[in-house]
Amino acid sequence: MTDETQQIHEVIDRVIRPEQVHRDVYTSPGIFRLEMRNLFPNSWVYVGHESQTPNPGDYITTQIGDQPLLQVRHSDGEIKVLYNRCPHKGTKIAIDKAGNTGKFFRCPYHAWSFKTDGCLLAIPLKKGYQGTGLEGTEAAKGMAAVGSWHNYRGFIFARLAREGIAFEDFFGDSLSSLDNMVDRSPVGSLTVAGAPLRYMHRCNWKMLVENQTDTCHPMVAHESSAGTAVKIWESMDKTEDTPKPPAMEIIAPFMSPYEFFENMGIRTWPNGHGHTGVHHSIHSDYSAIPGYFESMVEAYGEDRAKEILGENRHNTVYFPNIMIKGPIQQLRNFIPLAADKTLVESWIFRLDGAPDQLVARTAMYNRMINAPTSMVGHDDLEMYERAQEGLMADGLEWVNVQRLYEEGEDLSQEAVLNGTTERQMRNQFNAWKRFMIGGAA
Amino acid sequence: MKPEEITDFVYDEAWMLDQGQFHDWLDLWLPEAIYWMPLNWNQQDPINETSLLYEDNFMLRLRVERLHGARTFSQKPKSRCHHVLNRPRIEEVSDDEARVVTQMHYVETRLDEQMLLALTVRHHLKRVDGKIMIAGKRVDILNCDAAFGNIQLLP
Numbered sequence: 001m002t003d004e005t006q007q008i009h010e011v012i013d014r015v016i017r018p019e020q021v022h023r024d025v026y027t028s029p030g031i032f033r034l035e036m037r038n039l040f041p042n043s044w045v046y047v048g049h050e051s052q053t054p055n056p057g058d059y060i061t062t063q064i065g066d067q068p069l070l071q072v073r074h075s076d077g078e079i080k081v082l083y084n085r086c087p088h089k090g091t092k093i094a095i096d097k098a099g100n101t102g103k104f105f106r107c108p109y110h111a112w113s114f115k116t117d118g119c120l121l122a123i124p125l126k127k128g129y130q131g132t133g134l135e136g137t138e139a140a141k142g143m144a145a146v147g148s149w150h151n152y153r154g155f156i157f158a159r160l161a162r163e164g165i166a167f168e169d170f171f172g173d174s175l176s177s178l179d180n181m182v183d184r185s186p187v188g189s190l191t192v193a194g195a196p197l198r199y200m201h202r203c204n205w206k207m208l209v210e211n212q213t214d215t216c217h218p219m220v221a222h223e224s225s226a227g228t229a230v231k232i233w234e235s236m237d238k239t240e241d242t243p244k245p246p247a248m249e250i251i252a253p254f255m256s257p258y259e260f261f262e263n264m265g266i267r268t269w270p271n272g273h274g275h276t277g278v279h280h281s282i283h284s285d286y287s288a289i290p291g292y293f294e295s296m297v298e299a300y301g302e303d304r305a306k307e308i309l310g311e312n313r314h315n316t317v318y319f320p321n322i323m324i325k326g327p328i329q330q331l332r333n334f335i336p337l338a339a340d341k342t343l344v345e346s347w348i349f350r351l352d353g354a355p356d357q358l359v360a361r362t363a364m365y366n367r368m369i370n371a372p373t374s375m376v377g378h379d380d381l382e383m384y385e386r387a388q389e390g391l392m393a394d395g396l397e398w399v400n401v402q403r404l405y406e407e408g409e410d411l412s413q414e415a416v417l418n419g420t421t422e423r424q425m426r427n428q429f430n431a432w433k434r435f436m437i438g439g440a441a
Numbered sequence: 442m443k444p445e446e447i448t449d450f451v452y453d454e455a456w457m458l459d460q461g462q463f464h465d466w467l468d469l470w471l472p473e474a475i476y477w478m479p480l481n482w483n484q485q486d487p488i489n490e491t492s493l494l495y496e497d498n499f500m501l502r503l504r505v506e507r508l509h510g511a512r513t514f515s516q517k518p519k520s521r522c523h524h525v526l527n528r529p530r531i532e533e534v535s536d537d538e539a540r541v542v543t544q545m546h547y548v549e550t551r552l553d554e555q556m557l558l559a560l561t562v563r564h565h566l567k568r569v570d571g572k573i574m575i576a577g578k579r580v581d582i583l584n585c586d587a588a589f590g591n592i593q594l595l596p
Contacts, residue, residue: 194490195481198588224513228506232499245499343588348491359489366491368500372589373478373493375507381591382515 008034009437016433018409018426019402023391025432026204026399032339039320039435040065041147041160044170046322046333047071047081049347050154051191057100057116061092064160065336068092069146071156074116075103081149081158082118086110087139105143118143153182154190155331165271173414174273177316181326181349183308186299190329190349193359197346199372203384205321205336206428208344211380212315212323212332213276213424215261216403218254221383225375226254250365251376253282264314264419270412272319272431274424278416281314283327289357299353317424319431328362332370340388346370401425442539442568448529450573451543451564455524458595463505466595470575471567472498477579478596481586493585493592504595515593520551522594537568538576547596559583560596 001009015022015031024031045064048071052060059072061084068084070093084092086107093105093114104121106113113121120142123129134140149158150167155178157167168175182190201208211217218226229251236242265278277283296305313326321334329349334342348366350359369376391399404421411430417423457466477487478494487495496504507513527544534540545560565577580596 195586197480197491198586200588200590202590224507224510225503228510229503232503232506245497247500247503356489363489363491367493367495371493373592375504378515378591378593
């Protein structure tokens, strides 16, 4: 073990205990840098969706942590994931969110050009490099590709490191949540619907990820929005056939009692993945959309259609930093920018072959719950930012994630527990520790 | 409608919001009216894509009730806002209906933070029982696609 590796081990060992984590994991810029150097490159991290780059030459600019990336559709029809950096002097090749580059990328600084798989195509005045040994440099190899990437049913994930854990080994059975989200389309595919909500959070990215499986906060933090919605509805003069406003269907379940969340269950998988809503969820009682079930039965047969739609997984966390909601086709990406700064992108998907009302409900959910203008989002962000400030208090150093902890907890095994357990948070920190050190399951 | 009535209405509405008279503000809205704040520049579809806001009377009422709630932690302490308006530009007008567009600067503040937004505000107004009411409102934020922190009041 080198001195540096030894030092990393010591730092990481110091901040993670089975049932508590040191506040430094949220506040230390040094630990944030280690996350960027070790955790994110060694994990499989979400890049984008294939429907964002449907045609050859289509690209999006994206990022994994602090690494600028391009997802691009090459002329052979395959998607590539490249670093968004000219190998000459470092200029970002593209800065718009999406576009089509044609057959090649051209750096706007000195016009070095590259095929859409990154290979160097041409340099102006190339004779100036004759005899200089350019061909032996990394610049001559063109735009660098990330270590590995994988298209899983339309979702592109990348591992920056050249060597490391394989995609299937990293995700294992947790891919069942992504499968369920895609299977909800009668033709088995999704398309990104419009631009994402972008919401800046002045707090650590892990607070957001932890909150996705925190089932003890909704009835407290969201009383102001969900509780008020219920109160208004109850105070209204209404008859039996008064239609329930969408706010009641979407926001009111956040006020469900502790018992509802206890009974819904949490499942954890190895490598930090897990989901709430094993038995039912806040999405279980949405009203039926005319024609949808019929189209599912036609595509899959009645038994399979019921099985697909019977899953009500609430939030599935894919370690390290995304959450998906299968029943309403949403993906939230928690992009770390600094120890105390996180960009949240909330994307929605259209179910190909399904009625428009489904994507309309998804868009409604997104703006009601996840927008910088949404009341529910205000509740959450207030709590994260208060935590980021509160953690500076020197009187206490540890953050407690002990709820329903049992000594000797085996996080290498899938498990289903009481829905108010903090096991999924412990599961994430267990994976965090291993990937920070550079290892894998 | 007379031009002065229309412009007075637009100025008065902004003043109400700045004074925190949210219940009075709710009374300006017709029951079927929608408040739309697009997420994208020149967004056409408010239904099948995400918006920042696309709210009916129930949601606006929820928003206002929440601002006054005892456990609305993100409003302890409360936010304040301030609108500065350009002269409203009347685009269509008849006896009982008008469409008007107004450029505004919107400032929202809470604790030590202050945020400035540049807005293009489109009102659809109708006269009902002699009173001018909001039949619809669309607010386009100049940098609608930027990553914001909380926007808690009503631009």
